[in-house]
Amino acid sequence: MKRISVLISACLISSALSYSSVPDATILFPEVKGWELTLNERVYVPSDLWDLIDGAADTYLSYSFIELHLADYDNDAGISVRVELYRHSTFNNTFGIYTSERSPDYNFIDIGSQGYLEEGALNFLCGYYYVKITTGNQGDDAQKSLVEIAENIQDQLKQEKNWPDIFQFFPPDPMPYSDHYIAENFLGFEFLHSAFIADYSRDEEDFQVFMIKTENPEEVREMLAKYLKFAKQDDQVSEGHFKIHDPYNGDIDVILKGNTLAGIINCDVESTLQEYIGFLIDRL
């Protein structure tokens, strides 16, 4: 009986976190005029993602990868396009894996919540799906094919063009395409997780701002308490500003307010630091 109740509890928790409809390969991949669609019968799950992407799978698993569906599109001109749909447990996790593979140098295009087109590859964030489209063909037609298939996939998936709300509380003018999400082991500590980060550059000083927002204030207070304990600081956890003397990552200024822990990393210019601390205190 106890096991059943645990199971039901797990169901309730899981349902709040997981995707709201049932994925099915036949409805994930649209028929596209002029293209022959071949669905891949094999669906990759966490236990066998290694078979396809080798060691890169570990990063996907750290963002609660659920499953991967694949399909191929071929046209009469001899162009073959492969589509990979990586589904993760939450939008934030999908955002996290997408941004972990993104570079600000890429050629960004208007697709999904965000996406980019490179030679032979078009990747984009589309709700719970991280969509990766590739071709071994070269030339303009091949590149146009990537866009054509991507637009059809986007239409088919019918996902909202989300972006994590928390970034609206960040200081203005982050470095372009620097916003990202670390699901686990933020700063190299198991007790810090679910962190949103953006890079900033001011007067030749490069630094980062992060925010962790938890369901309840106790959770984020516990994170701060563990961080202070690790740094061997006996400060009492309360709302306000702390400077953590992290032996590995250097001094880190953090602000605790409600259920949010925000911080500034790698900023050595005192005036800039104070300005951003002030901003975060006002904004949270």
Place this chain on the structure above:
Amino acid sequence: MSQRLNRRFFLKSSILGASAALLSTKAVAFNDNVKTDKPNNKDDEQPKIITRILGKTGIELPALSMGVMRADNPNLVKAALKAGIKHFDTAHGYQRGNNEQMLGEVFKDVPRDSIVISTKIPAGERGRDGAPNIGYSKEAFLEKLDISLGRLKMDHVDMLYSHGVSSREEMFNEAVLDAMTTAKKAGKTRFIGLSTHSHEPEVILAAIETGVIDVILTAINFKQDHYPELKEAIAGAAEKGIGIIGMKNLAGGYLDEEKQKPINAKAAIKWVLQDPNITTCIPGFVTFDQLQEDLELLTDITMKPEELNSLELASAEIGLYCQGCGKCLPACKKSLPIPEIMRAYMYAYGYANMEQAYTTLVDNNVPVNPCSDCGMCTVQCSKNFHISEKISRITRLKDVPQEFIS
């Protein structure tokens, strides 16, 4: 190999490990390719770092290296370097190149000859159904190497691997072998090799046959069914002077479905290092705590009795996941879709995804506790899963009202 036989091999290996433990750290130094050195910036009272020679490459490496694949904090890499770790392993595809980029930033001001860097480039994209599509030309492979070197801010790597070789056929991919030997001649890599985590013995034997492979990065751990064959293949490669590096030593990392019982990481790595043919291992630590724990392996790789016990217990644990071999299917009197039910079990107990588990059961028309009126279960799982028990546990999910799940 049967579970019983596998266990016997494990115990045999454990006894060898125990013998090594009795001989203390110094015993390891009796191996020809083992040396000791002082940790960086430490005084004479500090224990010496255990090093081994990587086959015919002559590279001397600490027994502990770092698989950087999941590390996104440059300070973690810096801490590892400062602690005495010398070899860092990455790949062209990790985080779509951001992993190499991060290493390039970390090492840009570090003397190049003080570190040993390896990267991996795939022989081609995986094709439909995951089958290898040996599609890269020599030029495409070399182009990717140039991109990797640019990210790493280096003019060469120390080891260049063909990434994820899983068959003899892939090993003999002429375009890749040609590309790697060309890169070596051009000075873009000092040595060439491959990484493998599937059909390793077959791949290693094929690598020996090529006559050009310097280093093999192989999955190796105490839970592999084919460990005896792998150990033999490794010995054959070592005899030919091929350097061997171990990866995937933690066998998944956890003993239990709830991920509450982590495998004893130090013990698992030590177990691999009892084979003197393994020069070093590349655990992928991602926290400073994990780094600190693993750092003990720099100076002590002797197996303690309690570590042996922990691995023996772990080896006896039955794995969580069905491999979908389908060998069970003919034996089931009710023709149940057992691999699919086991997949549902994995969703529920492995990934806490009840909705996916429920959907899998519904899609496959699996009733609640279908085994209840079946006497003796005739199904024998090749992985020794208790099939009927797992079916009983997971199919109860269908009794839960759907509104609680989706």
